[in-house]
Amino acid sequence: MSVMIETEEHKALRAAVAALGKRHGRDYVREDLWSEAAKLGYLGVNLPEEYGGGGGGIAELSIVLEELGAAGCPLLMMVVSPAICGTVIARFGTDAQKRAWLPALADGTRTMAFGITEPDAGSNSHRITTTARRDPDTGDWLLTGRKVFISGVDIADATLIVGRTEDSRTGRLKPCLFIVPRDAEGFTRRQIDMELQAAEKQFELVLDDVRLPADALVGDEDAGLLQLFAGLNPERIMTAAFAIGMGRYALGRAVEYARDRAVWNTPIGAHQAIAHPLAQAHIDLELARLMMQKAAHLYDAGDDVGAGEAANMAKYAAGEACVRAVDQAVHTLGGNGLTREFGLASLITASRVARIAPVSREMILNYVSHQTLGLPKSY
Numbered sequence: 001m002s003v004m005i006e007t008e009e010h011k012a013l014r015a016a017v018a019a020l021g022k023r024h025g026r027d028y029v030r031e032d033l034w035s036e037a038a039k040l041g042y043l044g045v046n047l048p049e050e051y052g053g054g055g056g057g058i059a060e061l062s063i064v065l066e067e068l069g070a071a072g073c074p075l076l077m078m079v080v081s082p083a084i085c086g087t088v089i090a091r092f093g094t095d096a097q098k099r100a101w102l103p104a105l106a107d108g109t110r111t112m113a114f115g116i117t118e119p120d121a122g123s124n125s126h127r128i129t130t131t132a133r134r135d136p137d138t139g140d141w142l143l144t145g146r147k148v149f150i151s152g153v154d155i156a157d158a159t160l161i162v163g164r165t166e167d168s169r170t171g172r173l174k175p176c177l178f179i180v181p182r183d184a185e186g187f188t189r190r191q192i193d194m195e196l197q198a199a200e201k202q203f204e205l206v207l208d209d210v211r212l213p214a215d216a217l218v219g220d221e222d223a224g225l226l227q228l229f230a231g232l233n234p235e236r237i238m239t240a241a242f243a244i245g246m247g248r249y250a251l252g253r254a255v256e257y258a259r260d261r262a263v264w265n266t267p268i269g270a271h272q273a274i275a276h277p278l279a280q281a282h283i284d285l286e287l288a289r290l291m292m293q294k295a296a297h298l299y300d301a302g303d304d305v306g307a308g309e310a311a312n313m314a315k316y317a318a319g320e321a322c323v324r325a326v327d328q329a330v331h332t333l334g335g336n337g338l339t340r341e342f343g344l345a346s347l348i349t350a351s352r353v354a355r356i357a358p359v360s361r362e363m364i365l366n367y368v369s370h371q372t373l374g375l376p377k378s379y
C-alpha cells in the first residue's frame with residue numbers, strides 16, 4: 001500500500017498551477033494573472049460549487065498560492081479575498097450575501113480586502129475600537145474608526161471590516177464583520193509608503209460615520225470571535241503558503257546559481273558552506289509545508305480548534321523558513337544577490353512580512369506557550 005501525503009488531484013493541481021506560474025514568471029502583471037487564475041477556477045477552488053466555486057477547501061487554495069509564489073508570482077490578495085472573506089461569507093453569510101459575492105470572488109470579477117489591524121491595537125486585536133452603532137430610525141449601521149496596513153483596498157470592491165457592536169445586556173463591545181464598499185461615503189484611504197516591492201499596496205483607512213445598510217453585517221451579531229476565527233485560520237494557513245512559495249522561489253534561484261558559478265575549480269555549490277545551508281533551507285520549507293498541510297486538513301475537516309493551533313504553528317514555521325531561505329539565497333549569489341537583475345534583495349523585505357503578519361512570530365510563541373504548554377502569561 002502506498003502512503004500519500006497529497007492526493008493525485010492535489011498533485012495534478014500543483015503541476016497545473018506551477019505551469020501557469022511559469023508562463024507568467026517574475027515579471028507578472030498582477031491583474032492578468034489574477035483573471036487567468038480565476039478563469040481556470042483556481043481563485044475559487046475553496047468556495048462552494050453551488051456559488052460558482054470549486055467545492056474544495058483551504059488545502060487546495062494553499063496549493064495554488066504556494067505554487068504561484070514558487071514561480072515568482074504570488075497573489076497576496078488570495079490570502080484575503082477567497083480565503084478570509086470567501087470563507088466567512090460562505091460559512092456565515094446570508095443567501096443574498098452569498099449570491100452577491102461568492103460567484104464574483106470565484107470568477108475574479110470582484111475582490112474583497114480585509115481590515116482588522118488598528119493603529120492602537122496592532123497585535124492586541126481585543127483592543128480594536130472601530131465601532132458600529134445602529135441608526136434607530138432606519139436600522140442602518142454607522143461605522144467609525146481607523147485601520148492601518150490594510151492590503152489592496154484600492155483594487156478591492158469592498159473591505160470586510162472588523163468592528164464592534166455594543167452588547168445590549170452587558171454593554172461590552174463584541175467583534176462584528178461588515179462589508180464596506182470601496183466608494184462608501186466617509187470611507188477614506190491613504191497609501192502607506194512601504195519599503196516593499198509588491199504588486200499590492202497597503203493603506204491607512206478612516207471610517208467616519210460610514211452609513212451601511214442593515215445587511216452589511218456578515219453573520220450573527222452574537223457569534224463574534226467564532227466567526228472571526230473561521231476567517232483568521234485560513235489567513236494563517238494561506239500566509240504559510242505565501243511564505244513557503246517565496247522561500248522555494250529564492251532557494252531555486254540560489255541553487256541554479258550555485259550549480260553554475262565557479263570561482264575556484266568547482267562550482268560554489270560544491271562547497272559545503274554554500275550547499276548545507278541551502279539543504280537546510282529546503283528541509284525547513286518541507287517541514288513547514290507538512291504543518292501547513294496538517295492545518296489545512298484539520299480546517300477542511302471542520303476541526304476549528306485543532307486547526308487553530310496547527311495554523312499558528314504552520315505560519316510560524318513557514319515565516320521562519322522563508323526568512324532563512326531568502327537570506328541564504330541572497331548570500332549565495334554574492335554581489336549579484338544585491339543587484340536588481342537577479343531580483344533577490346527585495347525579497348529580504350518581502351520575506352519579513354510573513355514573520356510579522358497577520359500575527360507576529362512572538363504572538364504565536366505566546367499562543368503556544370500559553371495554550372499548548374500551559375505556561376503563565378506575561379501580558
Ligand SMILES: Cc1cc2nc3c(=O)[nH]c(=O)nc-3n(C[C@H](O)[C@H](O)[C@H](O)COP(=O)(O)OP(=O)(O)OC[C@H]3O[C@@H](n4cnc5c(N)ncnc54)[C@H](O)[C@@H]3O)c2cc1C
Binds near residue numbers: 121356
Ligand atoms: C505588508 C503587510 C500587509 C498587511 N496587510 C494587512 C491586511 O490586509 N489587513 C489587516 O488587518 N492587517 C494587515 N497587516 C497588519 C499586520 O497584521 C500587523 O502588522 C501585525 O498584526 C502586527 O501588528 P503591528 O504592526 O501593530 O505590530 P505591534 O502589535 O505593535 O507589535 C510590534 C512588535 O512587538 C511584538 N509584540 C507585541 N505584543 C507582544 C507580546 N505580548 N509579547 C511579545 N511580543 C509582542 C510583536 O511581535 C512585534 O514584533 C499587514 C501588515 C503588513 C506588514
